[in-house]
Amino acid sequence: MKPLAIEIQNLRKTFGDHTVLHGINLSVHAGTVFALLGPNGAGKTTLIHILSTLVAPDEGTARVAGFDVAAERNEVKRSITLTGQFAAVDDVLTGEENLRMICRLSGLSAADSRIRTAELLKHFELMEAARKRVKTYSGGMRRRLDLAISLAVSRPVMFLDEPTTGLDTRSRRALWDIILQLKEQGITIFLTTQYLEEADQLADTIAVISGGRIVATGSAGELKSRVGGEVIELRNADNEIIRKVPTDGSILDISRTLHELSSTLPGETRVSINRPNMDDVFLAMTGGTEVAPA
Missing domain, CATH: 3.10.20 (Ubiquitin-like (UB roll))
Incomplete structure (x- = not known):
């Protein structure tokens, strides 16, 4: 059995009088795709923010790539990439310039940044648009660039918070292919989604969250069998x-x-x-x- 990339035990989070997460328990094996499925306000983004060290939990523990998200925040940050719900790219720069900038900020030399940028542009099918300003990109192109930026430096765990929100069907399926390719490279993918087909097609394991509680966990087949x-x-x-x-x-x-x-x-x-x-x-x-x- 593959080792665990993410371990969550009794995780709780409250904002003011509103409890967002009620004692979450989850585990994700390395090199798999894990989908957290739930409606708006269920707690999906809050959980991602805790696992990526952006928000501290009130109770419980969580370990990512073997490191505690509270006590070993820097080690966790060096082990993950995070792509949020909105593309974090500079509209004024070209796609190529965005990638080179992030590569340099990630510690790569100028020469290595050029090489890595070329690799990512090719992998995400952005070569033709590489020298165009990002403000001219379609939604699907911006999302592919956002994912490429997340992979400027290869890390073992990747968090994708509703990565295909707002994309057309063709762009969504193109991103599905990329996510499955990343899995083949051994990267652990933890994604949140409201698209039921997305979880069905991509995930090795699915957890359904409702009202801040995990109400079901299993493969798509196992969850379907529970309905009847x-x-x-x-x-x-x-x-x-x-x-x-x-x-x-x-x-x-x-x-x-x-x-x-x-x-x-x-x-x-x-x-x-x-x-x-x-x-x-x-x-x-x-x-x-x-x-x-x-």
Whole structure:
């Protein structure tokens, strides 16, 4: 089994009268992609900020790359990269100039900075735009540049806070490919996301956070199995989902469920039986539908 890159025990954080994190316990194995999935305000960004030493926890412990985030902050900083929700790039500079600046600030010589910049521009498919000002970049290009800057110096753990927010489908999938390539290089990726498909496609392990508490942890397959064997999906005349109900998939259970529901639903209601997906997992674990964990 791979060693742990991140270890979190009973982590708590309160801002004023509002408790954001209620005793978080998590572990992330090295060289894997870990997705923290949850709605706005669930505590995702606060947890990332604690793990990257930007915010101190009130209680509990957290270790990143073997170092305590409170007692060994400098060692943690030297072991991680962090990409926030908004691209941290200079619009006035070109993509190439942004990268060279960060390489120099990271301690590389002028010659090594040129070499590393060229490598990153090629890897993130930014060669053609290298000498254009960043203010002319599309959202996807800016995000790729932001990731490239995060990798100016290779470090074992990378935090990505909602890395594809606001991107179109093509740009989002291009970034997925890059994240999987980083995993192949042995980098541990800890990402937060609201995109259910993103967690499904990328993560070896997913944790669902709701109201500052971890309500479920496992692989995508394991979490889907907790929702139930099948889901009865009910749609109205406009083909909008109005209700979801778990079922074991047997004729007896499906018949019983539909009989119980028939008196409360309009006659034009359409019924389909589907296997649970990450939408069902998310809504079930965060209390968003009639579906409940099995």
